[in-house]
Amino acid sequence: MTPDVPVKPDPARLRTANLRTALVFASIAVVFFAGILAAKFMGEPTTGIGVIGGAVLLFLVFAIGRNLRK
Numbered sequence: 001m002t003p004d005v006p007v008k009p010d011p012a013r014l015r016t017a018n019l020r021t022a023l024v025f026a027s028i029a030v031v032f033f034a035g036i037l038a039a040k041f042m043g044e045p046t047t048g049i050g051v052i053g054g055a056v057l058l059f060l061v062f063a064i065g066r067n068l069r070k
Contacts, residue, residue: 024059031052031055035052035055038051039051
């Protein structure tokens with residue numbers, strides 16, 4: 001039996017993956033912040049819940065779609 005040699009990840013590919021993850025997290029934070037502001041200005045909590053729920057649904061669709069494409 002031969003031992004598995006650990007493979008070092010490509011630095012450029014790792015940087016791209018980290019950047020993509022950072023952008024996803026930043027966009028989630030922006031959407032939550034926008035939902036809170038919308039709820040504050042509209043005066044109804046259902047507006048904020050709708051914005052946040054729609055954003056979560058959209059992120060799930062994109063995440064599942066990316067994994068299905070691979």
